[in-house]
Every structure is written in structure tokens, then in C-alpha cells.
Amino acid sequence: MACTGGSIGGVQRITDNGTFTMQGNDIPIVLYHLDHQVRKLNVQVFKSDGSAVHPVFNYVAQAQFLSRNSTSTSFFEFDWDGMRSHDNGAGNGDHRKLVPNGQYILKVSVLKALGNEKTVSDWETWTSPTITLARP
Numbered sequence: 716m717a718c719t720g721g722s723i724g725g726v727q728r729i730t731d732n733g734t735f736t737m738q739g740n741d742i743p744i745v746l747y748h749l750d751h752q753v754r755k756l757n758v759q760v761f762k763s764d765g766s767a768v769h770p771v772f773n774y775v776a777q778a779q780f781l782s783r784n785s786t787s788t789s790f791f792e793f794d795w796d797g798m799r800s801h802d803n804g805a806g807n808g809d810h811r812k813l814v815p816n817g818q819y820i821l822k823v824s825v826l827k828a829l830g831n832e833k834t835v836s837d838w839e840t841w842t843s844p845t846i847t848l849a850r851p
Contacts, residue, residue: 734847737797743846745793749783755826760799763818763845774800797848816848
């Protein structure tokens with residue numbers, strides 16, 4: 716799920732840290748490849764030191780029962796709008812809060828198709844380089 720070096724179609728890859736103004740196309744984009752179907756995909760935001768941005772609500776996106784990529788060289792794209800969920804799961808996901816300017820990391824976690832949520836080895840994770848949000 717990691718992106719390293721170079722650029723694809725005008726999207727600059729970062730391997731260390733990236734600063735984003737969240738204006739126009741200057742937003743963090745995660746490109747990831749799934750070899751197999753996944754039962755769950757979670758994207759969470761944390762402060763760059765790994766601490767929580769909120770004690771309960773740190774999800775940026777959640778999805779279930781995703782298909783795999785159609786070819787070995789294709790990928791999916793997730794554009795982060797600088798917001799996080801503020802929903803306990805009982806709503807429809809429309810309760811969103813702006814993450815303030817600062818330094819953050821995104822953690823992408825996928826639960827394997829036949830995986831058990833409580834079994835650590837059934838999850839695969841990737842953590843982004845530090846993302847600095849610097850809105851004007």
C-alpha cells in the first residue's frame with residue numbers, strides 16, 4: 716500500500732514529509748493496491764507523534780467488502796479532504812470535523828477477506844509519512 720518516489724499523472728509522491736495547503740489540488744492523496752478482496756478498509760488520522768486527534772473519533776474513511784484491483788499494476792485512490800468523522804457509527808457518516816493545521820499521519824488498515832477483526836495477523840496496515848496541513 717506504500718507510495719514511494721517519482722510521480723504518477725501529475726500526483727507527486729512523497730517518501731518523507733509533505734505539506735499541503737488544502738487549496739485546489741494541493742491535498743494528500745493515498746494510492747493503494749489490493750491483491751485480494753478485503754472485508755474492511757479503515758483510514759485513520761493521528762497526530763504525527765502517534766497520539767489520537769480525538770479520543771473516540773479518528774476515522775477519516777471506512778469501507779467494507781472491497782474488490783481487489785483489476786490488474787497487477789492498477790491502484791485505488793483516496794483523496795483526504797483534511798476532515799475526520801465525528802460519528803459513532805450509528806449515523807450515516809455525514810458528521811465530519813475539520814482537522815486543524817498541524818502535522819499528522821494517516822494509517823490505512825485492511826482486514827483480509829476471511830479475517831477476524833480480533834486477530835492481529837488478519838490485518839495489514841500502512842502508515843503515511845508525516846502530512847503537514849498548512850491552510851492559508
